[in-house]
Amino acid sequence: MRLTTIFFAFVNYAFNDKGRRAGKATLFHSLRLTEEMALKQKYLTKSQKLMRSKNEIEIEWDSSLSHTNLIDTPDGIVPLDNFSQEQREQMMFEILQPETMKSADARKLGQDxxxxxxxxxxxxKAGHFCKKGIELVDEIFSSDSLINVHHAAYRLNLLDMKRKAQRVEQLVNxxxxxxxxxxxxxxxNSVNFEELLFKIPINNQIGTDIVSNEEMMHAMKxxxxxxxxxxxxxLMVLHHDERLPGEVTGGHVHAFISGKNALTHQYDLRLAHIRNVNAYLFGREGVDADLLSEKGRLNREQAGDVAKHMQEMFYEFVNEHLFHPKNINAAFHPESVRKSEKRKQMRREAKLAKRDRAFNYHARLLENVNSLEIQLKSFDGKISERKQVLDDVESKIINVSESYDALTIKHDALEQQCIQQEERLSDIEIVVQQNQRRLSKNMRLEQEVDERLSTKxxxxxxxxxxxxxxxQKHTELDSAIAEKQSILERLSVMTTKALYPVHKMLEHMNNRLILKGRAGAAEFMQHIIKAFSADLPAELRKTLIKITSNTGDTELENALTRKDSQINDSLDM
Incomplete structure (x- = not known):
């Protein structure tokens, strides 16, 4: 997983004069207010000498890259250039809120x-109020909304007490x-609004091709x-104009949140920080967590712990929702880096205007210019070397030019010889072409003869x-005819043999009919019964029994029927 560092910080801007001046300055920078109208607005101090010029402002960024700056709106993320200088100035005043009273006036009212x-x-406590008077005063003390002063004074005047006018006057005050x-x-000194900054330092080389500006804004939101x-x-804006034109790194988010709780209407953002940190510590360490006091009274070390744990919360959040899906992990700088002289200098200069810092966009431009100058010197040296090489080449060209004329004469002679050879070659080609045509004609004739022979x-x-x-078919027919004649002859012989017993039975039956009731009829009956055997098919046996029945020879019919039953029984066994 690729490692990176990030920069996350937050700054509170109070309602006091110092907070308003500093808040106005950071909003000028964040909203890129550069027009003459905006420059007339004094900030930082009332003194004109602290007013920055247009050139001093523009040196903080590259105006040609302003189209890459973004702002979050109810309709989504759009270019900051979509808003005019007047619209941006109006945004600034809405965030600052109008100054309703001076610090001295607020302090005096609080004291009163x-x-x-x-x-x-x-x-x-001294007993100078009656019961109803005490109830009225407690009711007023517990109110957190607008109180009708005339109605309250009227109610107190109705009560019976000593020095009533003095009591009423204090209540009215x-x-x-x-x-x-x-x-x-x-x-x-309460927080009016808070600015939060999220940036991926350019030395991590994580540009918009890896983490887009919109993704950074979504993560912060x-x-x-x-x-x-x-x-x-x-307000939430992203700046991507504090870079060199060819770079894709350096995008950073400025977010501004209200110090006022939208539900309770209390300016308790500091307490919200402490509550979030305590919840984070409890979730991480459980009952062993060293929680901070949620009353808001913290010493310097505890305030530093709040900032530290908020950074830890932000690191974990962006790792989970932004970096880890891209196989990136954000981690804190090693201790050696955090304690380096460069980091100490950057922390010392954090409260200075960007133009007064050693590490700013202008310094990067100067570094880039110095780098380009070094490259230019390197190119000058290379050009000198190339010039020397060019001189050597020109000298060689002169030498070659002298021999060129001699080579030209020789070339002309060779060219003339080539022309003569080409003419001879042309004549030879004509003869060859004629021979090829005759050969081709002969080949076509031979091919036609071959094709005709092949067809025949x-x-x-x-x-x-x-x-x-x-x-073959004739031979097969002769064989088939001979085979069928043989079959017919065999069938004729077989039919004669098969019908012989039946013929004999019928002959005996006829003789029995002739001798019916006379001597010799019984002998024929025995011959018939003997011939009526299992060798005869069942259908034929039935037919013979039926013929006997038709002759009216009941004795023979019964005898044949009994034998047929015996034959059938023996076949079934």
Missing amino acids: KARSKNKLKEWI YIKAHNALLDKPNSL SFLQRYYPDYPIK IKEEKKIDASILLKQ
Whole structure:
């Protein structure tokens, strides 16, 4: 599996002046605000001297590659160039949110609210409020929505208490401060929005042909939707113009999420970080996990742990959903790399403007120019070498040119000889062609004679074969006739022999009929019974019995019937 490193970081921008200046600066960079209208907007400080010029801004990226920058919209990922400078500026102001009050004003309102609340609590503790007054004050203290100051003052005025005007005044002061701070962060140090950055360093040589810019944006969006679903994504852009024109690496995602929880309306993004880290640690280590306090009060070391574990969460997420399906694994830099002087310098310069960093797009351009200059010098040396070779070749050409004339004369003489030889060859070819034509004609005649002879031979063979076939059929017919005559003769002999016993029986039966009732009839009856044997077919025996029945010789009929039964019984056994 291919190994890579990634860069993942997040920065919070508060509501205070410093946070708004820094947030505005990063949004200028992220939205590529370069038009004169946008440049008139002062950021970083109010001082004009800190205002960057157009050239200073454009040196952070290559404007000719702006078409490769992307932005995530409700309609999908589209080029950032689809939006005008005015539209981008409007996006910036929507993310920053209008500055409703100055830090000093917010601080004063907070102090007034706390002072009035403490005073009212002291009076309640001292027993200066009646029961209904205490209930009214507790109701107001527990409210997190807009309070009608006039209605509250009217209700308190109805109650009987000492120094009523003073009590009402403090309650009104509390309500006014409460309403002024409503839907505002508890402190201007609260997070207004957070920027998250995801980049695959160019030294990993993983370009858009392996991991596309859109896939990087989808991975970042999926990560935020999974771990921070209640904190809306205000902006997500991908820059791919901080590179050299021929490169396909360097794409990186800037995502901006709101610091305000969309469900609770509280600015508690820091607490969400801690909750996510605790859930991650508990899932990894179980009950042995060293969880952080979810009250939000962390020391420097604990805050560093939050950042560290968030990076671990992001590494695991992109490995599972982006890199591993592509046979890539993202891993942290070795300790030696993290502690190198280069990394220390990069961390020190992280808060500087990009133009002031040692490792930025402008520095890469300079490195590329230096590299090109070195290549140019190398080419100059090679050109000098090629020039020397060219001089040598030209000298050889001069020498060759001198012998060229002599070779030309010799060539002309040889060419004349070739012409003469070609003429002789042409005459020979004419004679050869004539001979070939005569030979071809003779060959065609021989071929025609051969074809005619071949046809006649084939016809004679067919006639011979037909005669032979007819002779064979004639012989076969003679044999068949002789065989059938022999069969007829045998059948005649066999028929005579087979019918002889029957003939004798019929003859005896006739004689018995003639002698019926006289001497000698019984003797013929014995001859008939003796001849009536099993050698006769069953059908013939039945026929003889039927003939006897027709003659009216009952005695003979009964005798033959009994013998026929005996014959049948013996055959069945």
